[in-house]
Amino acid sequence: MDADRFEIFMVATPGLEAPLADEMRELGWSPDIQPGGLTIRGGWTDVWRANLMLRGATRVLARVGSFRALHLAQLDKRARKFPWSDVLRQDQPVKVEAVCKASRIYHAGAAAQRIERAIREELGAPVSADAGIVVKLRIEDDLATISLDTTGPSLHKRGHKPAVAKAPMRETMAAMFLRQMGFDGSQTVLDPMCGSGTFVIEAAEIAAGLAPGRSRSFAFENLAGFDAAAWQRMRDSVVPRQPGLRFFGSDRDAGAIRMSSRNAETAGVENLTRFECRAIGDLARPDAAPGIVIVNPPYGARIGNKGPLFGLHAAMGEVFRSRFQGWRVGIVTSEAGLAKATGLPWQAPGPIVAHGGLKVRLWQTAPL
Known part of the structure; x- marks a missing residue:
């Protein structure tokens, strides 16, 4: 080459x-x-x-x-x-x-x-x-x-996330939704339905300046003319930062919290993140500057199981309005009706994004 x-x-x-x-x-x-x-x-x-x-x-x-x-x-x-x-x-x-x-x-x-x-x-x-x-x-x-x-397995497979939740948000998508919300590494991030911790871990990695591909190999390493020494120099030239603890996840499922904590440790961001088992109704504002709440709540892919979800979204909207003044809220959903059920003052939704056979969008607010 x-x-x-x-x-x-x-x-x-x-x-x-x-x-x-x-x-x-x-x-x-x-x-x-x-x-x-x-x-x-x-x-x-x-x-x-x-x-x-x-x-x-x-x-x-x-x-x-x-x-x-x-x-x-x-x-x-x-x-x-x-x-x-x-x-x-x-x-x-x-x-x-x-x-x-x-x-x-x-x-x-x-x-x-x-x-x-x-x-x-x-x-x-x-x-x-x-x-x-x-x-x-x-x-x-x-x-x-x-x-x-030149990649091999898809780039969302970062190589340092062993545990995956039931309906996972791909790391590539999570990073781009964070970017659409204006996240640049300096803000606090909270995901109150964190699953396996993707949003929280991506945010912490971005703030820490970690290369997303640092833990894996790539197809180009087996192409003609590949220079292993030059590649190692490139990898070594990425210098991480220590941004401090400001990335928070919670979930009502104790198994999800164990998964998130394990994934954060494997990714090397356990000191920047905190995961707690709590339901959305018990959500407390973290002791940190107002930042971004981002959540990928259940949206009930099949018609007929959406009824309880409207109540969940309404309750979630009430929690955000009453406890998170000054924070910006983002929700990823396939259902405009569920986003509206929160009663939050949404801006125009983002573009339609293909996610596992569904069409989802990011809905976000200005600071509440």
């Missing part, structure tokens, strides 16, 4: 492209927003840094080449001439995924087979359905683009 600049695509959760663009600008990039992600031009160090540092991206794709292909024979010929050894290693198994859109080549399976054969016969690398290295072929308007998934 040389340091040539190429297009790098950061996959975003649909609906959260804008806060991811803000995060990327803060890290010094100038991204172009597209549906489902953002692009920059850069080199391999940008790929490494994006995987290590971005809290809102789902994965990082390196677009390493493209060529025109009007039919399968042409695809086969051009795939064989592609410089696979610049990016792939002979000893690492590869998987190929293909998508065809508005092109004369319309059979994705046949297209993927041509790329697999070229890699196997020209490079000599094995092809396997469960390989850790994924080559993505996209043929659109007869232009074949070759990308490498």
